[in-house]
Each structure stands twice: as structure tokens, then as C-alpha cells.
Amino acid sequence: MEDDLPSKYEVIVIGTGMTESIVAAAASRIGKRVLHLDRNDYYGGMWASFTFEALQKWLDECRNGKTNDFVKTSSPLVQDTEKSITIGNQFSTVFNIEEKWFIPEKLPSVGNLLSAKITQTEDSPKESKDGLTETEATLKQNDKLWCQAKIKSMGRKFNLDLAPKLLFSRGTLVELLISSNISRYAEFRCVNRILTWQSDKLETVPCSRADVFATKNVGLIEKRQLMQLLTLCVEYKPESGEFKGFEDKTLKQYLESKGLTENLMHYVLYAIAMSNDTTPCMVGVERTQRFLSSLGRYGNTPFLWPMYGTGELPQCFCRLCAVFGGVYHLKRAADSVIAANNECKAILSDGSRLDCDHLVMGVADAPPEFLGSVPKAGLSRGIFIIDRSISTTDKESLTLLQFPIKGKEPITVIEAGPSTHVCPPGLYLLHMTTKQIDNAVNDLKPAVDALLHSEYADGTTIRINTDTQSTQTSKEGDSSASSGESNILNESLKPQILYALYFNCPETSEYDLSQNVPSNVHLCSGPDLAVDYEFAVKQAKSIFSKMYPDSEFLPRAPDPEELSLEVDEAAGPPFQSSEEPKEE
Amino acid sequence: MATRKKVLLKVIILGDSSVGKTSLMNQYVNKKFTNQYKATIGADFLTKEVMVDDRIVTMQIWDTAGQERFQSLGVAFYRGADCCVLVFDVTSPGSFKSLDGWRDEFLIQASPSDPDHFPFVVLGNKVDLDNRAVSTKRAQQWCQSKNGLPYFETSAKEAVNVEQAFKTIARNALAQESDVELYNEFPDQIKLDGGSTDNRSSGSDNCAC
Numbered sequence: 001m002e003d004d005l006p007s008k009y010e011v012i013v014i015g016t017g018m019t020e021s022i023v024a025a026a027a028s029r030i031g032k033r034v035l036h037l038d039r040n041d042y043y044g045g046m047w048a049s050f051t052f053e054a055l056q057k058w059l060d061e062c063r064n065g066k067t068n069d070f071v072k073t074s075s076p077l078v079q080d081t082e083k084s085i086t087i088g089n090q091f092s093t094v095f096n097i098e099e100k101w102f103i104p105e106k107l108p109s110v111g112n113l114l115s116a117k118i119t120q121t122e123d124s125p126k127e128s129k130d131g132l133t134e135t136e137a138t139l140k141q142n143d144k145l146w147c148q149a150k151i152k153s154m155g156r157k158f159n160l161d162l163a164p165k166l167l168f169s170r171g172t173l174v175e176l177l178i179s180s181n182i183s184r185y186a187e188f189r190c191v192n193r194i195l196t197w198q199s200d201k202l203e204t205v206p207c208s209r210a211d212v213f214a215t216k217n218v219g220l221i222e223k224r225q226l227m228q229l230l231t232l233c234v235e236y237k238p239e240s241g242e243f244k245g246f247e248d249k250t251l252k253q254y255l256e257s258k259g260l261t262e263n264l265m266h267y268v269l270y271a272i273a274m275s276n277d278t279t280p281c282m283v284g285v286e287r288t289q290r291f292l293s294s295l296g297r298y299g300n301t302p303f304l305w306p307m308y309g310t311g312e313l314p315q316c317f318c319r320l321c322a323v324f325g326g327v328y329h330l331k332r333a334a335d336s337v338i339a340a341n342n343e344c345k346a347i348l349s350d351g352s353r354l355d356c357d358h359l360v361m362g363v364a365d366a367p368p369e370f371l372g373s374v375p376k377a378g379l380s381r382g383i384f385i386i387d388r389s390i391s392t393t394d395k396e397s398l399t400l401l402q403f404p405i406k407g408k409e410p411i412t413v414i415e416a417g418p419s420t421h422v423c424p425p426g427l428y429l430l431h432m433t434t435k436q437i438d439n440a441v442n443d444l445k446p447a448v449d450a451l452l453h454s455e456y457a458d459g460t461t462i463r464i465n466t467d468t469q470s471t472q473t474s475k476e477g478d479s480s481a482s483s484g485e486s487n488i489l490n491e492s493l494k495p496q497i498l499y500a501l502y503f504n505c506p507e508t509s510e511y512d513l514s515q516n517v518p519s520n521v522h523l524c525s526g527p528d529l530a531v532d533y534e535f536a537v538k539q540a541k542s543i544f545s546k547m548y549p550d551s552e553f554l555p556r557a558p559d560p561e562e563l564s565l566e567v568d569e570a571a572g573p574p575f576q577s578s579e580e581p582k583e584e
Numbered sequence: 585m586a587t588r589k590k591v592l593l594k595v596i597i598l599g600d601s602s603v604g605k606t607s608l609m610n611q612y613v614n615k616k617f618t619n620q621y622k623a624t625i626g627a628d629f630l631t632k633e634v635m636v637d638d639r640i641v642t643m644q645i646w647d648t649a650g651q652e653r654f655q656s657l658g659v660a661f662y663r664g665a666d667c668c669v670l671v672f673d674v675t676s677p678g679s680f681k682s683l684d685g686w687r688d689e690f691l692i693q694a695s696p697s698d699p700d701h702f703p704f705v706v707l708g709n710k711v712d713l714d715n716r717a718v719s720t721k722r723a724q725q726w727c728q729s730k731n732g733l734p735y736f737e738t739s740a741k742e743a744v745n746v747e748q749a750f751k752t753i754a755r756n757a758l759a760q761e762s763d764v765e766l767y768n769e770f771p772d773q774i775k776l777d778g779g780s781t782d783n784r785s786s787g788s789d790n791c792a793c
Contacts, residue, residue: 183776315660
């Protein structure tokens with residue numbers, strides 16, 4: 001293939017993950033010559049969203065561990081004083097992959113009636129059929145039987161996130177998207193439900209003032225207590241003495257000192273403060289503040305979720321980079337880093353030497369020697385395609401649940417439905433993420449067992465109508481009274497897993513990645529454990545300010561109209577002056 | 585269904601590098617042309633309000649921002665397109681041959697619900713130049729073979745046929761949009777801006793209880 005890629009850049013970025021893409025955009029925005037490469041044919045690396053087919057392809061590559069057999073130590077492009085360091089292998093970092101179907105490959109033919117029903121739903125050619133109201137869709141969904149072939153035939157309607165995350169409405173990413181004007185490339189939906197798991201059932205967490213008043217889950221006195229506590233946290237200033245004595249204690253201890261009921265304590269600790277039993281008090285207060293300050297900006301919870309999944313976000317930053325002249329090349333691997341005197345000079349890619357002043361790269365691509373002792377373990381991830389919501393209501397919900405695990409990090413559960421374009425109508429996606437202790441299957445088991453029906457569904461039994469489920473979960477105060485009978489009922493109301501995928505991947509946010517790299521090489525962590533993007537934005541900012549300490553980080557990009565005029569005025573004045581009068 | 589809803593059409597322009605995508609956009613929206621070739625620096629998207637059959641619609645025309653150069657347009661670029669404009673340079677047979685690839689790429693990435701009837705419009709640009717290498721007939725034949733796509737021969741430089749071409753683009757995009765609207769029943773999409781609340785849906789439910 002002919003290669004007209006220019007060979008000199010101020011910044012070369014390898015990998016199109018979130019952090020890398022933000023840095024690329026920021027550098028391009030201040031006029032630096034940026035080359036942004038990714039060896040894959042998609043954007044996002046470990047932050048990507050995949051169609052069902054693309055996910056399968058990714059899994060194959062991970063299983064086969066795609067090796068870099070291109071190891072040429074001596075190349076005419078490398079000078080004697082220089083050293084060529086082979087790039088890492090992104091796919092070798094994903095491990096413990098477990099993939100499982102819970103439905104038959106094809107539906108068995110069991111009587112004409114049933115198969116007639118199936119063909120009717122399966123082959124309905126018109127999209128508009130699926131534009132039914134939610135209730136109709138829910139009703140229809142009960143008649144639906146799923147098989148693998150059917151899921152695969154709708155594979156393009158999935159956007160399966162490798163790194164599902166939410167944006168705090170007043171978090172740094174939302175502010176950055178707005179201030180940089182990159183927000184015009186993306187659309188979002190508000191998470192409209194925060195659930196918690198308490199006494200073996202799901203409950204909706206009242207988080208806004210209106211929610212607190214409206215909820216039936218807490219009594220009147222509790223409501224007052226909760227309002228008081230939330231107000232205290234919102235208005236907290238370091239001068240006030242409210243948290244005196246709790247600086248060294250946990251948030252739980254503080255809440256206990258306030259005499260909160262167990263119910264309230266659970267809501268505040270796990271859902272609002274997004275903490276656990278051991279979270280320090282002041283960290284918890286800070287998180288509570290962040291949670292509360294993001295309420296009400298776009299909706300009744302603090303969180304936003306990108307339409308089409310989180311894989312869109314790196315692409316928004318890449319587009320801005322491109323608009324300001326950044327050169328993009330997917331399907332283009334970097335083979336090695338050329339360094340001399342603890343400084344990166346260039347990279348080798350596809351037989352070309354590409355010079356750069358700065359090299360930015362994701363950990364997945366980093367040569368092993370750049371990483372030093374950074375451990376591989378990190379995140380346990382689960383992606384589940386399910387046949388209904390974990391807690392059905394008459395309207396489609398976008399849900400966050402922090403599933404508490406005694407003495408450990410909670411399991412973050414995000415459920416998204418078809419209206420965010422992440423799955424076809426009639427299905428939901430459930431994402432689970434937690435810190436890796438053992439492997440993904442075992443680490444996520446408590447939440448899977450509690451929330452999902454994970455027995456094989458042979459495709460011959462039609463499952464119970466979900467209509468009663470919403471009343472079931474909102475019914476209050478019968479947690480202890482739940483008899484064995486209703487447990488069985490609960491089990492059959494749980495969403496059926498149709499397809500499950502587990503894997504582990506590294507989490508390097510706690511490691512200093514600058515230790516073993518040349519001075520002008522900047523490594524970006526992959527997705528971190530936190531539910532939000534605070535870490536990625538912070539890291540991108542710090543890398544940018546290391547490279548260009550005196551430049552502004554992503555100043556507002558002009559609107560297209562302002563921009564195109566600029567370009568026109570800069571170019572071809574003789575032509576304009578002769579042509580314009582004729583037009584008027 | 586609300587008929588007074590503001591209509592926003594997303595149009596994307598595809599084609600090989602330097603066939604004149606950005607110039608066509610600029611000629612149509614800003615009535616300007618520059619001979620100075622810049623590999624699409626600063627070109628993002630342009631908007632223009634147009635009347636289509638007594639309806640005012642806002643057309644948002646998206647440039648490739650140079651990401652087409654090494655076939656590196658991400659799927660996000662294609663999302664929600666109402667019309668796709670395929671551009672080639674009549675002096676460059678290579679750019680004409682690429683049309684198939686661009687069309688396929690669009691259908692895969694955007695995966696429109698009805699690919700056979702998705703509105704493409706084909707533009708053969710740079711007809712002002714002397715060294716023409718792709719005949720009108722050849723181009724028309726190709727368009728015919730793809731379910732009869734509308735074809736225009738344009739010159740962004742001399743503003744030949746640009747207005748007419750975009751009129752067709754707008755009309756066909758609008759026809760597509762009305763199909764899509766039914767499907768787009770979900771009102772709560774949020775565009776971020778500096779304001780406190782900016783729910784695109786005006787009267788969406790404020791109380792979920």
C-alpha cells in the first residue's frame with residue numbers, strides 16, 4: 001500500500017482510548033501536528049463499544065492473543081545510538097474470558113401455533129413495528145422466545161461497551177465537553193433510576209428532594225433525617241465543625257453517630273455516597289457532595305449515559321482533533337519505539353520511521369519494559385444480554401445499581417435499554433464491573449445470582465408475565481415476610497440471561513506510569529474502576545500540561561460558522577474579490 | 585404526532601480525499617470557494633435552513649474532517665444520518681471507482697433500517713475542469729444500478745448545480761426523516777450546553793412516580 005503519511009509530528013498518539021483521545025484533541029486544538037494511530041479497525045481500544053459481531057471478533061483476537069511477530073532489531077531506520085523497543089500486545093491483557101449462551105442455537109419446532117408466533121415476531125421486516133409504546137413492547141416481549149440465531153441476526157443493533165461508565169452531570173467530563181464545544185458531537189440520556197439491593201430485594205433510592213418526599217420506602221421521620229443529612233453534606237465547608245472527630249473514621253461510623261436507621265444508612269452509604277463499610281468519612285462526604293451537586297441539572301439522578309454507548313466518547317475527541325488537522329490512521333500498528341538517551345525520537349510503523357517530540361500511548365500498547373511491575377490484575381467485567389429489566393416499570397429505565405458486597409468494593413451494575421441504541425427492542429443490556437479479587441465469574445457471582453435467572457432456557461417455555469413485578473418490588477415492608485412461595489415467584493420474574501460474557505482486564509489507575517518511560521513518553525491508563533470519567537479527564541489534563549505547561553487545555557472550539565469564515569478569509573482573496581460583486 | 589416539531593436533518597458527505605467535499609459544502613452554505621487546497625482543516629459541519637415543500641428544515645452537513653484519508657472514519661460519524669452524499673471527481677477515475685466502497689461502508693456503519701431505500705445522492709464534481717475522465721453516461725449507469733440514485737454534475741468552484749443538488753438532498757433526507765421519527769419515540773435525548781437544563785423534549789415527564 002502506498003504510504004503518503006507525513007513523517008514528522010509534534011505529537012504521536014498510539015491507541016484511541018478515552019485518555020489518549022482527549023490528549024490528542026487538546027494537542028491538536030492548540031495547533032500541534034498530531035498523528036493518531038490505532039492498530040484496530042475501530043476506535044476506543046479498551047473503551048470501545050461493539051456490535052455483536054465485532055465483539056465476537058474482539059474475543060477471537062483476545063483468545064488467540066495476536067502476537068507481534070514483527071521483531072526486527074536492526075533496521076536502517078534506526079541509528080546506531082538509538083534503541084528500538086518493541087510495542088506491547090493489547091490482546092494479551094484480556095484474560096479469563098468466559099462466554100456462555102443460555103438459549104438454544106435455533107428455536108425447536110414445537111407445534112404450529114408456537115412457530116407461527118415466532119416467525120411473526122422474528123421476521124417482522126419493518127423497523128416501525130418496534131416503535132411501539134413501551135407497554136405494548138413489554139406485552140409483546142412476553143410472547144417472544146429467543147434463540148442465538150435471532151440475537152445474531154440483530155447483532156448490529158447492539159453497542160456492547162467494554163468500559164461502561166456514566167458521566168456526573170456536573171463532573172469534569174461534562175464541563176469539558178461543554179467548555180470545549182465537543183458536546184455538539186454527542187447526545188446523552190439521563191440515568192433515571194438508582195437502585196440498591198437491601199434485604200434481598202431491589203429498592204429505588206430516593207436521591208433528589210422530590211424523590212425523598214415522594215418515596216414510600218422511608219417513613220416520615222426518616223425523611224426528615226435524610227433531608228437534614230443531605231443538606232448538611234451539600235452545605236459542608238471545611239470551617240464548619242460538623243465532621244470534627246470523624247477525620248480518621250469511616251463514613252459508616254459517622255452515619256451511625258447520627259442515629260440513622262439501617263434503611264437510611266444503606267441508602268446513603270451505598271447508593272448516594274457510593275461507598276462501602278470502610279470508606280473514610282471525608283471521602284464519603286466529598287462523594288456525597290459530588291452526587292448531590294449533579295442532581296437536577298439534566299434529570300432526577302446525577303448521571304448521564306451516552307447514546308450508542310460509551311464507545312462514542314473517544315470518537316468525539318478524535319473528531320475534534322481531526323477538525324484541527326490531526327491525522328487519523330486506523331488499522332495501523334506501531335511496531336516499535338525508537339529511543340536514545342532516555343528520550344523517544346520516533347516510532348517505527350509499517351516500515352516507516354515517524355518522528356515525534358512527544359509520544360502518548362495507552363498501557364495496552366506500551367512495551368513491557370515501560371510498564372515495569374504494573375500488575376495485570378484489575379477489573380472483573382460482565383456483559384449480559386437479558387430479556388427484561390431487573391426491575392420492570394411501565395417505562396423503559398436507565399439504571400445504576402451499586403450492589404454491595406460485604407467488606408469489598410461493590411459491584412457496579414448499569415442497565416441500559418433499546419432507547420439508548422445499545423440493544424434491539426425487547427432486550428436489555430446489563431453491565432457489571434468490580435475490582436478483581438478472583439476472576440470475573442466468581443467476583444460477579446453474588447450480583448448475578450441475586451438479580452438474574454441463569455438457568456438454561458430451552459426455548460419451549462413461555463415465561464411469566466412481568467406485569468406484577470413492579471408492584472412486587474415497590475411493595476414495602478414485607479422483606480422479612482417474604483415466604484418461600486414468593487421467592488419462587490421472584491425467581492421466575494428475574495430477567496433471563498440470554499448471553500453472558502465475563503472477562504478480566506488490567507486496572508492501572510493507581511500506578512505511577514511515568515517511572516519506566518523515556519521523559520517524553522506519556523502512558524495512559526486503561527479504564528479504571530470508578531463509575532465516572534473523573535480519572536481519565538484528570539490524567540489527560542496532567543499529560544497535556546506536562547507536554548505544554550503554558551497552553552490552555554481544550555479552549556472552546558469555534559462554532560462551524562465562525563470557523564469556515566476564518567478559512568475563507570485566509571485563502572484566495574483575489575478570487576473572492578472578483579467574484580463577490582457579481583453575486584450581490 | 586407533533587407536526588410543528590423542528591426538523592433537523594443530518595447529511596454526511598463521503599468520497600475520496602480532494603474530490604471537493606468541503607468545497608461543495610462551503611459553496612452551498614457560504615457561497616464561497618477557495619482554490620487553495622487544505623486537507624480539510626477546520627471543516628466540521630455547516631448548517632443551513634432551507635424550505636422544502638413549505639417546511640422549514642435545518643440541514644446539518646457533516647464533513648469528514650479528513651478522517652477519510654486513511655479510511656479512519658469512526659462509526660460515530662455515521663450515526664443518525666438522514667442522507668448520504670457520495671462525491672467523486674470527474675477527472676479522477678479512481679475516485680469514481682471508490683464510490684462502491686463508500687456506499688458499502690456507509691450501509692455497514694450507519695446500518696439504516698431500510699438499506700435498499702436509503703437516500704444517497706451522487707455528485708460528480710469539478711466539471712469546470714478540462715481533463716474529464718469519467719463520462720456522464722458511466723456515472724449515470726452506476727447510479728442506475730444502485731436503485732436509481734439521483735445524480736448531479738457539479739462545480740463547487742463555479743457554483744454549477746450545487747444549489748439544485750442540495751435541494752434534492754434536503755428533500756430526500758426529509759422523506760427519510762419522517763420514517764425515522766416514528767421510530768424515534770424516545771424523547772429524552774440530551775444535548776449538553778452551558779445552561780442548567782436543556783432537555784430537548786419540552787414536556788417530557790418530570791415525575792416518574
